[in-house]
Structure formats: structure tokens, C-alpha cells
Amino acid sequence: MSIVEFKLDPWSHVMIKDYEKLFQYFGIRPFNEVINKLKSVAEPHYLMRRGIIFGHRDFDRVVDAIIRGERFAVVTGLMPSGKMHFGHKMVIDQVIYYQRLDAEIYLVIADIEAYNVRRISRDDAINIALRDYVANYIALGLDKKNLHLYFQSNYKIKYYRLIQLIPRKLTLAELRAAYGEDIDVGKVISVITQIADILHPQLKDLGGFKHIVVPVGPDQDPHIRLTRDVAQRFNDELGLTPPSSTYHRFMSGLDGGKMSSSRPESYISLNEDPATAVQKLMKAFTGGRATAEEQKKLGGEPEKCVVYEFYAYHLIPDDEELRRAYLDCKLGNVLCGECKLKAAELLTKYLIQHNDRYEKALPKVSEYVEMPDF
Numbered sequence: 001m002s003i004v005e006f007k008l009d010p011w012s013h014v015m016i017k018d019y020e021k022l023f024q025y026f027g028i029r030p031f032n033e034v035i036n037k038l039k040s041v042a043e044p045h046y047l048m049r050r051g052i053i054f055g056h057r058d059f060d061r062v063v064d065a066i067i068r069g070e071r072f073a074v075v076t077g078l079m080p081s082g083k084m085h086f087g088h089k090m091v092i093d094q095v096i097y098y099q100r101l102d103a104e105i106y107l108v109i110a111d112i113e114a115y116n117v118r119r120i121s122r123d124d125a126i127n128i129a130l131r132d133y134v135a136n137y138i139a140l141g142l143d144k145k146n147l148h149l150y151f152q153s154n155y156k157i158k159y160y161r162l163i164q165l166i167p168r169k170l171t172l173a174e175l176r177a178a179y180g181e182d183i184d185v186g187k188v189i190s191v192i193t194q195i196a197d198i199l200h201p202q203l204k205d206l207g208g209f210k211h212i213v214v215p216v217g218p219d220q221d222p223h224i225r226l227t228r229d230v231a232q233r234f235n236d237e238l239g240l241t242p243p244s245s246t247y248h249r250f251m252s253g254l255d256g257g258k259m260s261s262s263r264p265e266s267y268i269s270l271n272e273d274p275a276t277a278v279q280k281l282m283k284a285f286t287g288g289r290a291t292a293e294e295q296k297k298l299g300g301e302p303e304k305c306v307v308y309e310f311y312a313y314h315l316i317p318d319d320e321e322l323r324r325a326y327l328d329c330k331l332g333n334v335l336c337g338e339c340k341l342k343a344a345e346l347l348t349k350y351l352i353q354h355n356d357r358y359e360k361a362l363p364k365v366s367e368y369v370e371m372p373d374f
């Protein structure tokens, strides 16, 4: 496969089957080359230890900042469309991890992108953001400490000024090369706004230089590369420097396809009622063999199994317990029916506890984010 065929597209959420190609074609570096350095100052998150966060650009600079006690910030965003599902949770787990390492957190609600690109009304975008995302973030453990949580439509004047300045350092040809020939006006605005989202924490009047890391899926790498180029072009004028990034694997959809907010059968929402969630999980695609005899003889294939992904990404935080689940599958000690029942039990327990925290978090959302006035 050539680089021409292997194109990343931030708006289509492609499934990436061959992560090695990302190292080869795009210059993303393997995460395992920085993990030991991180270990010298902090326990890596289990998503890092398990290779689910598999790549980075310049993350070593962020680790150096942590070691030296320098300021660093994490920037990420949410698209207020559809329900928050377990694929989304992975990013917030990382944000909370960094927040506990004293990072400043910049969390943008992309209500303008939802309006322009996804055609979602302003009211719906605002309500979905607060009810389906912010309340879940609080329930997952997001703290108010060092937190800048804002709507794209309702933020600081200096952020808007940066959006206005960025076009001078970009060409339409670059945008077309990164996002395709059919990029429209709404997408152009979204790209420029996202660049400002990532870079504005370094502006002199907004706290000044700090290292920045952006945790993303590999489909978002075109945004990252362009943002790094723009930062470089503003280095003399505004003192901006290229952000670092980390890359995580996507969770598969329950049916083995891609997990997508527009296909409820492909995901389990964090607010799903446990009985429905279990029904969905019991139908999920597995790495099991055709018959029980075959499975006992050959073992299962956890690498291809959606249930195992739920274990590794969310339900089994203890590495040794996860290793046992992996080996039990691999050695044919367990059949998929029994394994799914165990996953269902863990999932039910998780959802009951999470939803209890979610109900308590809902009335608090306005303490975390200022509402746009229209």
C-alpha cells in the first residue's frame, strides 16, 4: 500500500488496521520509546502500559517538562453530537491522568463545528454538550483544578484574535492537501478554530509559554501536522511552539466495524441502562472459534475480540488480572459465553456506579463551564 492509498481523514473516522504504517509514512514515533523516561517521574497510565496509546510526536518534551516541574497543558475537545460512549471515555481518562500530574487542562466544546459541519442546532449542541459530555466528565473524575472548559462560541477575545490571524500563515492548497479537495467554508473555519484551540494557551496574555500535548486518534494527525506548521510560522511573532501529541488505538464497534456515534448498535453509551448494555455486549463480535471443541483445542483470539477490548480499555484496570484473562482465552481455558457473562457482570457494576456519580454531577455542570448567551 502506498502513502497515496493510506490517507488519514479527520472527518470520516477511518479504521486503522495497520498502525505500523503510521510510523513509516507519517513520522509518528512509537510510544514505547518514551515510556521508560515517563516511568522515572510518574506511573504511566494503563492505556500507555498496554500499548493502546501507541504513538507520539515529541512527547519526550512533555516528559522532560514533568521531570523539571515546568508547566504543561493538555488540549482536547468534544463534538456535541450523539451520546458519549466508551470510545470517547478513553480520551477523558487520559485528561484526568494528566490533570493529576498537575497539567493545565483546556477542553473545548466544538459547538461551532457541530453547527457548521454536522448541521446541529445551537440549542441541541449546547444541551448535548452539557448533559451527555460535561456531566459524564465530572462523573469520571474531572476536577475544576487548572481547568479551562469552554464553548468555541463563548471564549476570550485573544483566542478570537488568534483565529483571525491564523489565515495569514495558511494557504488553501495546504488545507486541500490535508483535508481533501472538497473542503468547504465550514470546514475551513473548523480547522482554523481547532488550530487556535491547540495553540492559544501559549499566548503571552493567556499565561505564556507552556508545553502542550494533544491526545488524539490517528485520524486526527492531519490537524496536528498543520497546527505544528502554523505554530512554527508564528514562532517569532507570537512565541508559539509546535505542540506534542499522542495517538491511541480506536475501540472497535460492537459488530467488529467502526464505533460511531451515528450507529447506536456499534457502541455502549456511558449512560446506557445496564440491561440494554448487557444485551448489546452479549451480541458483540468476539475472537472465538466456530465450535467449543475448536476453542478448547486452538484457544481464542483476544486480539480480534471486542469483549477483550472492553476488558483492556475499561473494565480490568489491574494488569495481572488482564494477563490472566488474555491467557485463559489464548489457551482455550474459557469459552466465549462464560467470558461474556464475566464482562457483563463487570460492565453492569461499572454502569451502576458511574450513573450514580453522573446523577450527582448533572446539577454541577454550570460550575464547570460558562454558557453561551445565544
Ligand code: SF4
Pocket: 286, 287, 288, 300, 301, 302, 305, 306, 307, 308, 329, 330, 334, 335, 336, 337, 339, 340
Ligand atoms: S474467550 Fe473472551 S476474550 Fe476470548 S474470544 Fe471469547 S469473548 Fe473474546
